[in-house]
Amino acid sequence: MGLDIRIPIGALFSLLGGLLAAYGLAGGPALARRSLGINIDLWWGLVLAVFGAAMLLLAWRAGGRH
């Protein structure tokens, strides 16, 4: 259908993950007070980034087959 959906999903989540992780890293412990001491921006940002990269990898591999 013209566009492999995994590319926008992968790109969006890599980008959001990167933004969150960077913000979490810069914010430090003060930021984590709300989330009960867990630096959720940092850790969840990394999770999102890994997911986004995996989607991009899948799209890239599928593209390579054609």
Added chain:
Amino acid sequence: MHPKAIDWIIMGTYFAFVLGIGAALRRSMRTSTDFFLSGRSMPAWIAGLAFISANLGAQEVIGMAASGAKYGMATSQFYWVGAIPAMVFLGVFMMPFYYGSRARSVPEYLRLRFDEKTRGLNAITFAVMTVFSSGISLYALALLLRLLLGWDFNASITLSALVVLVYIFLGGLTSAIYNEVLQFFLIVFGFAPLVLIGLKDVGGWHGLVAGLHAVARSQGFEPRAWLSTWGVMGSPRDNPMGVDWFSMAMGLGFVLSFGYWCTDFLVVQRALAADSMDSARRTPLIAAVPKMFFPFLVILPGMIAIAATVHGGASGLALPRKADGQLNYDMVVPLMLGKYFPNGMLGLGLTALMASFMTGMAGNVTAFNTVWTYDIYQAYIRRQASDEHYLTVGRLATVAGIALSVAAAYVTNRFSNIMDLLQLLFAFVNAPLFATFLLGMFWKRASGHGAFAGLLAGTAAAAVHHGLTLPVGRTPGIKGGWIAVMHLYPSQMAQNFWTAIYAFAVCLLVTVAVSLATRPRPEQELVGLVYSLTPRERTNERRWYRRPALLGACVLAAAVALNVMFW
């Protein structure tokens, strides 16, 4: 709630992607089939995630969390009893007729199987309902944005309607489906941390159990009432929902759930967009897998919030009260977002909520423009025109559908009781539908006159039942008993379930009786539309997990296991 630059950047990025997807798909919308059915080219996993996501509007997310607080674990019956079995039935038994008949919509299947008047009735009621549902989505979004961010009501409605308009106008159903897949992941990633932090707040699973025992005791139930499903349904007095196991299994598990999942074009359309019969059949089955685990994502937050409110948690999270002193359950999600999420995650959570409002609206708009174009415009207004003409009509119907949704949102804002009344009427119209489809697909003798009479009689039966019964403690009126109060139900939910059961039974009986008295259609016309006259659909798939029947059996077994685990 105080969003900062990072939160706005996250929301803005999402909106840029949404519009970008629409723009990228613009060139692939060449025929009406591209626009209305994604050219029947979707792989099963994309159609499956869209199938589940189209249903996961934000009212669902906020409402399920509210029910989780109000009723506890029993809310998951709406998933494990009220969704999974019907989704499996749709994939394994019904999809061969929907997809195999090449019908382009659910009303069109009724035209092929029965007759023009049955299609007309279904198409027109469905079109009206989708416009109003989409208006309610829009209204709810604007209310939430005003509450959370202080946004202007008019500005919120205009902005979200414009975004949805642009991406559907450009990319049709494909755009809607792609954004639904995006929303699926946003909801999962936006809500999972809420549950994780919430569990930490109330002292882990054990702390949650202790808290929920306290909640149950404080309201006069046995301690496990918030943690149990079937176990507390022996009598309506044993559970906060006020329902018993029979009305739960028959009303929700059979009539309401099969009526929605197996006949509502909003969800079925996603499966019709699949690239092959096997993919179409796998669509609801793939959707059932995440659906099964959604209770842990959308209901658990409500259970955590009520446990923290009654029993106390580390952060001091507590649900606010309404003016009448009752807990405001609808605040579960906004409250937890604001309490637990630091800036950054807050942006992600808000984005997930907005995404689910917009996809909820977009799902209705795509179903509306298809039914309008194929089942109303092409059927009654202009029969023979070029495909290009119908594509243009579809685009215009998108604009009109969104304009009408905006109007409906303002009507809801001004006259909320008109909206309650309309939703009640829709419930009456929907209640008997599954009986019609069941007889249509599995009984070759069912005739068009029978189906039409059955639908009308079932709707009338629903209305009469509602008019004669009332939930305990309510005054006669919109809640029931507007004819006379002959029976009191222990709760509104019990009344809803029984309304559905009566409507279904009356529709079934009247359809059978009228069919037997009228002439059936010749059998050769029904090949591909009725089970006994259609060659069995054989799958070409060798891998077990791609074979619909086997996959369906596995999904059902897993749902049974969840029912037993949380008995």
